[in-house]
Amino acid sequence: MYIEKKQIQKEDGRKLTYYHFPETATDSETDAFKSVEAEVQILKSGEKESKDV
Amino acid sequence: MSELRWNPTLGEWVVTATHRQDRTFFPPPDYDPLAPTKPAGFPTEIPAADYEIVVFDNKFPSFRSTPPEPSLPGSELYPVREAAGVCEVVCYTPQIDAELHDLPFKKLEQLVHVWADRYEELSKLSYVDYVYIFENRGKEIGVTLPHPHGQIYAYPFIPPIPAKELEAAKTYQARTGKNLYDDIIQAEMEDGRRIVWQNDVFIAIVPFYARYPYEVHIIAKSNITAISDLSDEGKKSFAEILRVIGRKYNNLWNRSLPYIMLMHQRPSDGAEHSSYRFHVEFYPPYRTPDKLKYLAGSEAGAGVYINDTHAEVTAKTLREVEWE
Incomplete structure (x- = not known):
């Protein structure tokens, strides 16, 4: 399974991680993930070997 | 304020977390803190207009990665420790009326991968000895937020x-x-x-x-x-x-x-x-x-x-x- 994640720090300092599954994500989910300003980490490699940050 | 207090009669730790007395308790129906934050909408825990699976530090944690000093020094009879650890909330659907077992199968499979990732990530922390993944469901269990969600406690000891x-x-x-x-x-x-x-x-x-x-x-x-x-x-x-x-x-x-x-x-x-x-x-x-x-x-x-x-x-x- 190919998974991407982004971790941010909320205003109060707490960590929050978004998990994104490009193979099944809707446009709304994909847009929301893209709008998060953080580096993409690839959790598993599947069809895609790398991802531009 | 949270800390670990040792129970010498049972040989185990008890966590006191006094700040949890004020945690969110059945919010009004029109406010769902685990929903996405819609444009022009009330800010929720998730500052995005949509999400697939999101995991974040609990707002009222019993354990923290940077724990506060205990409220009292402890003694040889009653040791006290900082409540070091992690408490996470796992939101696996933006829908308040969804249930874990009725998610599309692929979504449930994705959640398993997320659980595995959290287990691996939290297990690497030097102050964590046990990663505990769980979900409370239903008000009879004590759930106070109706939006479906799970939790992860990373304890500094084996429970x-x-x-x-x-x-x-x-x-x-x-x-x-x-x-x-x-x-x-x-x-x-x-x-x-x-x-x-x-x-x-x-x-x-x-x-x-x-x-x-x-x-x-x-x-x-x-x-x-x-x-x-x-x-x-x-x-x-x-x-x-x-x-x-x-x-x-x-x-x-x-x-x-x-x-x-x-x-x-x-x-x-x-x-x-x-x-x-x-x-x-x-x-x-x-x-x-x-x-x-x-x-x-x-x-x-x-x-x-x-x-x-x-x-x-x-x-x-x-x-x-x-x-x-």
Whole structure:
């Protein structure tokens, strides 16, 4: 399974991680993930070997 | 303010978390703190217009990565420690009325991968000895936020119940040369009466020693000691059996059944735990459609559970409940 994640720090300092599954994500989910300003980490490699940050 | 206080009479830690008295308690229906934050909408915990799965530090944690100083110094009789650890909330759907077992299968499979990732990430922390993944469902359990969500507690010690299981498994192996969970699975396969469902990787039983009438344990058939040990196919099998058990529970009395769902697995304390076995336990509190099993004097005060049913009977009932 190919998974991407982004971790941010909320205003109060707490960590929050978004998990994104490009193979099944809707446009709304994909847009929301893209709008998060953080580096993409690839959790598993599947069809895609790398991802531009 | 949270801290660990040692109970010398039981040899275990108690966590005090006084700030949790003010945690969110049944928010108004028009405010869902676990929903996405819509444009021009009220800010929620998730500052995005949509999400698939999101995991974040609990706003009212019992453990923190940078814990506060304890409220008092402690003593040789009553040691006190900082409550170092992590408490996370796992939001696996933006829909407030969704249920874990009715998610599209691919979504449930994705959640298993997220759980495995959180287990691996939190296990790496030097101050974490045990990663505990669980979900409380239903107001009868004490849930105060209706939006479906799970939690993860990363403890700085191995909690008492997993610790007892670990010791029992180790002692059994030392005494017999065999794995306790292998023998349990073999006994259940030979008997058959307590099996609820199974696939190639997992078996779901009402245990011989069930404490709740409809308690179910899902046990890995091979020597898997943590969720992260599962292959992708293993994770798919795990998602499948979770879905089956969850749907059987909901179809039992044709309503969403409250329960605690928890995972017991290998600690992250660096010790070898090969005699152990990854498994899930469900504790549904209802013993009939309208009667709760309370943890009263014998259970709470003596640690002795009184089960009003036999596992063979309730397992048969669950086995015969439709799930598809």
